[in-house]
Amino acid sequence: MQFSSPLKSNSKKVMLLGSGELGREVAIEAQRLGLEVIAVDRYPNAPAHQVAHRSYVVNMQNRDALLEIIEREKPDFILPEIEALSIDALIGAEAKGYNVIPNASAVQKTMNRKNIRTFAAETLGLNTGAYEFVTTEAGLRDASERMGYPCVVKPVMSSSGHGQSVLKCKEDVSKSWEIAKEARGDASELIVEAFVDFDYEITMLTARNGKETLFCEPIGHEQRDGDYVFSWQPMQMSEIAKKRSQEMAKAITDGLGGRGLFGVELFIKGDEVYFSEVSPRPHDTGMVTLITQSQSEFALHLRAVLGLPLGFTFYGEGASAAYKSKAENFKPTLEIDDRLFSDNSFIRIFSKPDTHKGRRLAVALVYDKAEVALKKSRELIELIKDV
Numbered sequence: 001m002q003f004s005s006p007l008k009s010n011s012k013k014v015m016l017l018g019s020g021e022l023g024r025e026v027a028i029e030a031q032r033l034g035l036e037v038i039a040v041d042r043y044p045n046a047p048a049h050q051v052a053h054r055s056y057v058v059n060m061q062n063r064d065a066l067l068e069i070i071e072r073e074k075p076d077f078i079l080p081e082i083e084a085l086s087i088d089a090l091i092g093a094e095a096k097g098y099n100v101i102p103n104a105s106a107v108q109k110t111m112n113r114k115n116i117r118t119f120a121a122e123t124l125g126l127n128t129g130a131y132e133f134v135t136t137e138a139g140l141r142d143a144s145e146r147m148g149y150p151c152v153v154k155p156v157m158s159s160s161g162h163g164q165s166v167l168k169c170k171e172d173v174s175k176s177w178e179i180a181k182e183a184r185g186d187a188s189e190l191i192v193e194a195f196v197d198f199d200y201e202i203t204m205l206t207a208r209n210g211k212e213t214l215f216c217e218p219i220g221h222e223q224r225d226g227d228y229v230f231s232w233q234p235m236q237m238s239e240i241a242k243k244r245s246q247e248m249a250k251a252i253t254d255g256l257g258g259r260g261l262f263g264v265e266l267f268i269k270g271d272e273v274y275f276s277e278v279s280p281r282p283h284d285t286g287m288v289t290l291i292t293q294s295q296s297e298f299a300l301h302l303r304a305v306l307g308l309p310l311g312f313t314f315y316g317e318g319a320s321a322a323y324k325s326k327a328e329n330f331k332p333t334l335e336i337d338d339r340l341f342s343d344n345s346f347i348r349i350f351s352k353p354d355t356h357k358g359r360r361l362a363v364a365l366v367y368d369k370a371e372v373a374l375k376k377s378r379e380l381i382e383l384i385k386d387v
């Protein structure tokens with residue numbers, strides 16, 4: 001394959017739609033391969049804006065605004081980095097011959113929990129917990145009665161736990177309805193899921209380059225309020241659960257098609273595997289691969305997109321811990337203890353231009369036996385403070 005220099009008439013261009021911490025790592029890997037990087041997001045000075053050749057600020061849910069930037073830049077690859085995008089723009093771009101990663105239909109399915117759940121469970125026949133969709137508070141009340149308590153309520157379009165709640169009893173219905181409404185606006189739907197009492201949950205990073213499918217070692221993770229706080233790799237699993245997880249990851253990624261890396265989220269109970277959801281792009285819990293693999297999930301994403309070989313070396317076990325802001329701040333400043341800068345631990349700061357309570361600002365990475373690394377990352381993350 002030929003690799004040109006950026007900013008030339010024959011440059012290869014990648015356009016990131018979403019320029020957060022995950023996009024920033026993709027942008028850095030793209031720069032390393034001589035690609036020209038265009039970073040788009042809804043606010044200025046987003047993390048990937050700061051390392052791209054050019055950046056744009058636009059309402060990415062506006063079809064015309066997004067298509068205008070695509071037509072102006074004519075990227076070789078369009079890499080969706082978040083879910084909240086105008087799908088009409090992506091379908092339109094694909095129809096005009098643009099290469100949307102992994103493809104517009106996969107983006108459309110995965111951005112909406114109803115689409116991906118019915119595709120996985122009903123079209124592909126993958127094992128999931130019970131689920132129903134509702135559009136009214138009365139519908140939610142009835143569905144949760146049928147489902148039993150606890151059950152999990154989520155807007156069909158949301159991520160990082162926004163609008164999500166666990167319904168523990170009948171009396172929680174109104175509260176859950178309100179929580180979901182705040183995050184979803186008023187036009188959408190909710191999924192009511194039976195609570196899966198799993199032993200542990202994993203992300204199976206799965207890359208497809210058009211010729212082969214490659215799996216990373218399973219990543220274990222811990223979530224709080226629907227958002228990741230700790231992840232470690234590898235997650236110790238029985239051989240049978242690991243094999244079933246890979247089979248499920250293969251089935252869902254084959255079903256979605258296209259090239260790129262996917263984060264397949266699975267719940268494991270004993271040897272039983274439940275499909276939860278899938279990101280058609282690098283996954284936040286996969287930031288641990290920045291320290292465990294010769295080719296991180298971000299590097300593998302680009303290799304897959306470009307159709308390059310997917311090999312990599314697993315350097316060794318490790319863990320990651322997300323640092324979330326404690327307060328609103330227009331000048332985010334972190335006080336980080338020297339103990340984070342050790343032989344086998346370090347920190348990546350995302351450089352977000354402003355922050356609010358709960359916004360993820362940095363990740364601590366520890367290279368050690370997974371159990372030890374996780375314990376250490378729990379301690380180290382406490383040594384960071386908002387100033």
Ligand SMILES: Nc1ncnc2c1ncn2[C@@H]1O[C@H](COP(=O)(O)OP(=O)(O)OP(=O)(O)O)[C@@H](O)[C@H]1O
Pocket residue numbers: 129152154158159160161162164193194195196197198201223226227228265276277
């Ligand atoms: N049906 C369920 N039973 C038990 N736990 C659940 C269920 N659904 C979600 N959870 C828990 O909540 C977490 C977040 O759920 P989910 O992945 O669906 O939300 P999300 O907002 O898409 O998160 P992200 O964007 O960070 O992946 C899961 O990783 C899991 O820990």
Ligand SMILES: NCC(=O)N[C@@H]1O[C@H](COP(=O)([O-])[O-])[C@@H](O)[C@H]1O
Pocket residue numbers: 018019020021022023081082159160283284352359360
């Ligand atoms: N689980 C999805 C996920 O981790 N997405 C990552 O968070 C950014 C948004 O952060 P922000 O809300 O702080 O702008 C996204 O741009 C992406 O990098």
Ligand SMILES: [Mg+2]
Pocket residue numbers: 265277
């Ligand atoms: Mg998830």
